[in-house]
Amino acid sequence: MFNSPLPSASELPSSRQLIRSTAIAFAVAIGLLVTVVMPSEYAVDPTGLGRAMGLTQMGEIKISLAQEALADEAATKVVAVAPAPAKPTPAPPVAPAAAPPVAAVQPAAKTDKVSLTLKPGEGREIKLEMRKGTAVAYEWSASGPVNHDTHGETYDAAQGDFHSYSKGRQVNDDKGELIALFDGTHGWFWRNRTSGNVTIVLNTTGDYLNLKK
CATH class of the missing domain: 2.60.120.680 (GOLD domain)
Structure with a gap:
């Protein structure tokens, strides 16, 4: 049976290379978290790239769906009790009509x-x-x-x-x-x-x- 030779020490990556590769992988993971995961899952977009790519809107829809589901679930459990009708109160005596106030000018609607x-x-x-x-x-x-x-x-x-x-x-x-x-x-x-x-x-x-x- 043929056995491949073991790599020499010079062919193995150095500690510096391993640290550098780890740092690069960590930076990429952080970048994906900030630009993709946070906007699409939590509607949190610190860089603005998530909204440009439509991911922040996706996160807002997910949050809205979750809130709506909670509201629908609560609505099925809570039975609103209508307040008892208030007893009619006697009408107060009518005061003499005062002069109408001058109408204030309202802005156009x-x-x-x-x-x-x-x-x-x-x-x-x-x-x-x-x-x-x-x-x-x-x-x-x-x-x-x-x-x-x-x-x-x-x-x-x-x-x-x-x-x-x-x-x-x-x-x-x-x-x-x-x-x-x-x-x-x-x-x-x-x-x-x-x-x-x-x-x-x-x-x-x-x-x-x-x-x-």
């Missing part, structure tokens, strides 16, 4: 009409940049049932930190008045849980700075 189409399983949002205390009248309709969440975030909000105004599951439309509780972005998130495309049309009128899709 903005009006927008936008639409978007969701593929099966897809979720998207439309936001309004609003100041605290301003109000917007809205109405939207969908060609099929969707899950929705009307919510807002402050300008410096952390990932997943938001205030929910209202939400619903498998509905085709909604309308009302959105009053901003703080400076920031306020709007709507929809998700299509059907097997076909769903088109949503949103109409907004009120005091807001701009609309973002």
Whole structure:
């Protein structure tokens, strides 16, 4: 039987070469963690490359799906108890009518009409940049049932930190008045849980700075 000769000491990698190879492998691993794993799994993108490659959006969708799953699970366990109707109180005496105050000049309201189409399983949002205390009248309709969440975030909000105004599951439309509780972005998130495309049309009128899709 032929036995291959053992390599000589000069043919083996030196300690310096091993350390260098280890350092290179470590640097590559850190680079992949920061540019690929963190954006795609946790929506954390310190370098900005993840968003440029579409990985950060993937991570945001994963986080949104996880939050929605938790909300759906909680909704099946919690039964809301309706408050007892309040007893009617006698009407107070009518005071003499005062002179009407002089109406303040209000800024012209903005009006927008936008639409978007969701593929099966897809979720998207439309936001309004609003100041605290301003109000917007809205109405939207969908060609099929969707899950929705009307919510807002402050300008410096952390990932997943938001205030929910209202939400619903498998509905085709909604309308009302959105009053901003703080400076920031306020709007709507929809998700299509059907097997076909769903088109949503949103109409907004009120005091807001701009609309973002």
